[in-house]
Amino acid sequence: MKHETKPVSPAAALAVLRPSACPGLLRVVAARDGGLCRIRLPGSALSAARARALADAASTHANGVLELTNRANVQIRGVRAGEEAALSAALIDAGLGPAGIDAASPVERACAADELRNVMLSPLAGLDPDALWDTTELAAALIDMMQREPRFAALSPKFALQLDGGERVAMLEHPHDIWLAALHDGATVRFAVGLAGCPTAQPVGTLAAEDVCASMRALLHAFLDLAGADATRMRDVLATHSLDALLQRAQQHGDFTLTRDDATLPAWRRAASPAGLRLGAHTLHADGSGYVGAQPALGRIDAPTLRALAALAEDSGDATLRVTPWQGVLLPNVPAHAMPAALERLDALGLIASRADPLARLVACTGSTGCAKSRADTKADAQRLAAMLPPDAEAHLSGCERSCAAAHCAPFTLLASTPDHYDLYQRDDTQSGFVQRFGQLIARNLTIEAAALALAQRPRSNQDV
Numbered sequence: 001m002k003h004e005t006k007p008v009s010p011a012a013a014l015a016v017l018r019p020s021a022c023p024g025l026l027r028v029v030a031a032r033d034g035g036l037c038r039i040r041l042p043g044s045a046l047s048a049a050r051a052r053a054l055a056d057a058a059s060t061h062a063n064g065v066l067e068l069t070n071r072a073n074v075q076i077r078g079v080r081a082g083e084e085a086a087l088s089a090a091l092i093d094a095g096l097g098p099a100g101i102d103a104a105s106p107v108e109r110a111c112a113a114d115e116l117r118n119v120m121l122s123p124l125a126g127l128d129p130d131a132l133w134d135t136t137e138l139a140a141a142l143i144d145m146m147q148r149e150p151r152f153a154a155l156s157p158k159f160a161l162q163l164d165g166g167e168r169v170a171m172l173e174h175p176h177d178i179w180l181a182a183l184h185d186g187a188t189v190r191f192a193v194g195l196a197g198c199p200t201a202q203p204v205g206t207l208a209a210e211d212v213c214a215s216m217r218a219l220l221h222a223f224l225d226l227a228g229a230d231a232t233r234m235r236d237v238l239a240t241h242s243l244d245a246l247l248q249r250a251q252q253h254g255d256f257t258l259t260r261d262d263a264t265l266p267a268w269r270r271a272a273s274p275a276g277l278r279l280g281a282h283t284l285h286a287d288g289s290g291y292v293g294a295q296p297a298l299g300r301i302d303a304p305t306l307r308a309l310a311a312l313a314e315d316s317g318d319a320t321l322r323v324t325p326w327q328g329v330l331l332p333n334v335p336a337h338a339m340p341a342a343l344e345r346l347d348a349l350g351l352i353a354s355r356a357d358p359l360a361r362l363v364a365c366t367g368s369t370g371c372a373k374s375r376a377d378t379k380a381d382a383q384r385l386a387a388m389l390p391p392d393a394e395a396h397l398s399g400c401e402r403s404c405a406a407a408h409c410a411p412f413t414l415l416a417s418t419p420d421h422y423d424l425y426q427r428d429d430t431q432s433g434f435v436q437r438f439g440q441l442i443a444r445n446l447t448i449e450a451a452a453l454a455l456a457q458r459p460r461s462n463q464d465v
């Protein structure tokens with residue numbers, strides 16, 4: 001039901017009540033190209049109706065440019081000055097806000113509820129018949145638990161959890177403050193639990209599925225007990241306290257049932273998903289139905305294209321989209337007979353559905369057109385590099401050291417040094433990608449042309465699979 005929208009997010013009030021530079025639904029932050037509003041999608045899911053609402057909001061209150069993020073969320077760029085509150089209200093009206101929040105909710109409460117939605121799932125959560133666990137309900141229960149506990153409003157807007165149900169497509173290289181990954185335990189399933197890392201690393205213990213919420217509650221209380229004023233992330237607390245101290249503290253909060261001597265742990269190894277599964281048509285069921293994946297070039301999509309994607313999801317699938325952490329989309333539940341036409345329509349929309357396209361292997365941050373920190377126009381330079389990118393090479397262009405476009409270490413990183421030059425880094429696969437920022441510096445101050453040549457001359461045995 002539509003109701004009259006009214007301002008709910010006075011930026012000045014939030015700046016005082018809940019200061020942060022992290023964009024959100026109610027926190028539209030200033031960027032060089034206008035305001036930036038980030039919409040967290042539950043389990044990366046977006047109905048066609050809400051996709052249209054997003055496109056309409058981006059056209060009405062901003063410049064019509066949207067981005068798919070590496071946390072499988074969406075952000076609206078170029079929000080016009082003075083229209084921030086109307087944009088937030090329109091998005092909440094469309095059901096894109098946290099549960100239980102409406103346009104009349106107090107802004108601080110609404111903002112905290114929004115920022116407690118950082119729970120990443122596979123884009124195939126609840127869809128992959130071979131997954132060990134449907135994580136969608138567990139994620140909703142975790143978010144509800146965190147939103148109900150007033151103390152958890154103190155968690156940083158960046159504090160993030162990952163739930164891995166064992167789906168065939170999952171981003172497993174992004175570090176999270178807490179990750180949980182389903183694993184077989186005889187005939188049942190338990191969850192491996194890890195801290196300040198990603199599910200390809202060694203867990204600290206396991207939990208029964210029914211104990212996850214209560215144990216996470218205890219662990220979050222323990223984290224907040226030990227976190228000093230500047231400790232906003234799990235890695236900060238583990239830098240100043242032992243793991244034993246943290247887990248013992250969690251036990252003091254009750255219902256913390258982590259098993260640390262689980263016999264399955266030494267054999268833990270969750271392999272990364274093959275990159276080819278993110279793009280193109282893939283069967284999930286015996287009747288040939290499945291999903292179709294594609295990505296807009298460099299994660300940017302305009303409002304008309306998002307509307308067209310919504311129509312495609314209605315015509316070909318189940319009227320939903322899943323946003324992927326590779327800045328792409330999946331159309332779920334597409335019958336086998338509809339897949340070729342869906343791929344044709346994606347191609348006509350300019351979306352990329354094959355790794356053979358060099359733009360499928362490039363990531364670039366916003367760059368100097370939208371970010372004052374950027375030393376180069378990374379988006380335009382990535383487009384130029386695409387024309388020269390060697391086959392199979394995969395690279396990340398970053399305008400500064402913050403690495404907004406890639407939370408993981410890419411096989412190659414071009415870090416801007418001046419408006420037309422980049423330092424080239426290569427990931428060292430003898431080390432965990434998690435502990436590396438960009439990898440090893442192999443050349444300084446390269447033009448895009450020189451970088452393309454350097455990439456052609458480097459061995460690429462360590463590309464993402």
Ligand code: SF4
Nearest residue numbers: 365371374399400404
């Ligand atoms: S990586 Fe740096 S330059 Fe690029 S968008 Fe982020 S802050 Fe801006």
